Amino acid sequence: MKIGLYFGTFNPIHVGHLIIANYMVEYSDLDEIWMVVTPHNPFKKKSTLLENHHRYELVYRATENYPKLKPSDIEFKLPQPNYTVHTLAHISDVYPDKEFCLIMGEDNLNSFHKWKNYEAILEHHEIYVYPRIADGTVDHQFKNNAKIHKVDAPIIQISSTSIRNGIKDKKNIKPMLTNEVWQYIDEMNFYKK
Structure with a gap:
């Protein structure tokens, strides 16, 4: 799988x-997508970040009607700060019968060469890239790499930040x-302050 x-x-x-x-x-050879809730991103302010279990609950609720999409809290159990290369090694050990691939936006591919042990990631895992409006060009080593697959998914310009700001400003963001x-x-009164 x-x-x-x-x-x-x-x-x-x-x-x-x-x-x-x-x-x-649906449009690649992937059998499932695991939505891995990351405990803390060092590039984002933590003050507006909900507790891990609340964000996991949101992902659980969002995916429960989609059998091919699963929530994952695998990173909650790993020492922090954590790196993707460690998560991939850990998850591959826990589920040796499964093949794990990375999904990333095109903007992340532009900076992939800065990731910890990116060569090891690419050696052992395929990467599926979805388009984003990105600045800069893709590093030449990633352009025609057989392990990197571009999937022509729709470009989505909804951000969690705009949703949080909309809730705080009492806007109707329900369609997002x-x-x-x-x-x-709503029942937990998240993002209202």
Whole structure:
């Protein structure tokens, strides 16, 4: 079984994430997508980041009607700070019968050469890239690499930041979230301050 790992803080998960994940699983050779909730991204401010278990619950609720999309908290159990190369090694040990691939936006591919042990990642895992409006060019070593697959998924320009700001500003952002995600955010009073 070939599993695509879609990493994100999912703060909150929105329909854009689901559109991309669903497109990747339906229009590639991936059998499932695991939405890996990352505990903390060092490049993002932590003050607006919901607790891990709340973000996992949001991903669980968002994906429960999509059998090929699964929530994953595998990184919660790993020492922090964590790197993707360590997660891939750990998850491959835990599930030796599965083949794991990375899903990333084109903008992340532009900086992939800066990732810790990116050569090891590329040696052992395929990468599925979805388009994003990106600045800069893709490093020449990634342009025609047989392990990097570009999937012509729709370009989605919804951001979790704009959703959080919209909630704080009392805007109707419900169309950007599944009903299950919106209900949980609303009942828990998330992002209102």
